[in-house]
Amino acid sequence: MSVLRAQNIKAYYKLLDGDVKAVEDVTFSLEAGEILGIAGESGCGKSTLAATLSTVILPPLKLIGGRLIIEDGKNIFELQERTLRREIRGKYLALIPQSAMNALNPTKKIKHLVIDAIRTHQPRMPKEEILKISKKQFEEIGLPPRVLESYFFELSGGMKQRSVIAMSSLLNPKVLVADEPTAALDVSTQKIVLNLLVSLKEKGIVQSIIFITHDIAVLRQIADRIMVMYAGMIVEVGGIEDVVFKPLHPYTQGLISTVIVPEPDIKEKVLTGIPGAPPNLKDPPPGCRFHPRCKFVMPECKKKVPPLAPKNGKIVLCWLYA
């Protein structure tokens, strides 16, 4: 059963000198109980997609088209801001924004931030009750209750990020969108945070997770399915093992070839990377947006956007397979 269905979502940044086409025609569905990974380089529209999916669409970002359908068949893009705040955000859909842990207010204790966050969605809930459920939630995910009484600068990086995750899952949302939750952490803390996210799902606190990162090796550890994004478009969707071991799209192949792991044969391998830089989304290249960096480029790549075609159980956006 799908908990979230995105259909042809388009979101542009409206600027004075033109539109930045950050999310172009994104369609996918998120099933109950799965962790969906979204991978791509910086500037490919991952974070814009995260903001759009969690309905936090602030100017200059503007939703141009598309539908986001939740379990009961409602398109939540059509709902009023007030209903979204009361009924959807935090309860059905929660977002952990990028580097949220560095944006916490240093003059407030974590418990004040928790009360503030819950009151936004449930203005009438008494303080004591909020503290009770947050204490329970913090204990559930292995954070000592003293965290609630601390200021965030008293916590280590891993604890900060875990507190942020605990705060965003307080109302037991069905879908948790995590945008680069492990970007600024070192490897051992990263493992703890990933462990926490998996256990949130296993314990039923959240049903499904959308995990956004540029690190495919991290997705390999936790995701069931993966979507690869390039320049605002989805270029490949498939099961994690299918994509990692048999990537089809030239971009995915490049992305996977750059993963460096401490295994004996890596030193002999010549790592090539992907030549060039991602395009400016104000004026993306015509046709397939990857063609200026692609080694298999063909004449039709420069003319028309390839269709999303099924191939070997995956879906690929490339003329090689169309």
Place this chain on the structure above:
Amino acid sequence: MSFVTDNIILETKNLTKVYEVGLFKKGSVMAVDDVSFNLHKGEIISVVGESGSGKTTMAKAILKLLPPTDGKILYNGKDISEFKKREDLINYWRHVQGIFQDPYAPFNLFYKVDRVFNIIFNLFEKPFSREERRKMIESSLEMVDLNPKEVLGKYPHQLSGGQRQRILIARSLIVNPEILLADEPTSMIDASTRVDVLRVFLSLREKQGLSIIFITHDVGLAYYISDRMLVMQKGRIIEEGKVEEIIMNPKQEYTKKLLSSIPTLTKKWEFFERIGTC
């Protein structure tokens, strides 16, 4: 093929740095504790450890940005704490250069990237003409696989993180240093452009015999790039040796933990051992 020579170029002896905390020196933090190691000419060593293990403090002491509390740093046999005069300092920094984590901070958004090259020319005794400078900048950009025409005259936001980091490497190459100290140079760069930066380090060692101290928390990167590895925990070096030996056969629990935390493509972790309370 080995590029490492027997010449010891940099050596630290019992290097210690204690940070004192509070107004009346109430508390103290032992950031670097009795660290001794040496670096040969043409060698790449990596320093691996979690955040807070003292890697950056050590780097700052070696770059002479922080005075050590105890111990010595010897550059070509000379104690660097004796470099006090301007000429001595300039001479030291002409041979030992640093690159840091953040490829965004050194650039001023309002000016073209060419500006970051201005200060480095102060390290030369004689002034260069505009054309000479331009030529030196272009040749060092070529050394880091950047096309000068593509990057010069652009604003910082028009370049990717990997390109910016390579510009900063190019800047430190202008003085033709012997030692490059790279403190987490790739942790803020995308995986796809990270490879370019690593390749630049390897080719610099090959072509110029540069010695590199590569600081990272990622054992995978350390293994890929370096000859020798130092594992740091709480300011101490707890394991040291050839990278192959440490990766294949780590002796300390801490090193094993660091290794097992690296996500790889082939193996999937078992989750739920226990949710740690760190």
